[in-house]
Amino acid sequence: MSKEKTVITSRRIVMASGIAAVAGAVATRAARADDKLAQTVVQYQETPNDGKKCDDCVNWVAPNACKLVTGPINPNGWCVAFAPKA
Numbered sequence: 599m600s601k602e603k604t605v606i607t608s609r610r611i612v613m614a615s616g617i618a619a620v621a622g623a624v625a626t627r628a629a630r631a632d633d634k635l636a637q638t639v640v641q642y643q644e645t646p647n648d649g650k651k652c653d654d655c656v657n658w659v660a661p662n663a664c665k666l667v668t669g670p671i672n673p674n675g676w677c678v679a680f681a682p683k684a
């Protein structure tokens with residue numbers, strides 16, 4: 599390989615590494631900024647589902663929040679992430 603080709607290849611490797619590092623940093627920051635899931639993602643609803651409701655879920659945080667899902671949560675609501683308290 600000529601010296602010129604070696605230099606160009608090395609620059610491409612450095613550029614590709616830099617782009618990958620930036621993409622990784624952005625993804626990490628986005629994950630940290632949005633720790634909770636949107637209500638639409640977990641199909642949250644304001645009513646119980648077959649007797650299952652938020653205040654019976656391990657993720658429930660009284661009086662109106664959830665460890666996993668954003669926004670105010672109704673104690674009588676439900677979502678697909680429901681996990682019953684032991």
Ligand code: SF4
Nearest residue numbers: 652655657658664677
């Ligand atoms: S059912 Fe869903 S929204 Fe309700 S407390 Fe559990 S995880 Fe949160």
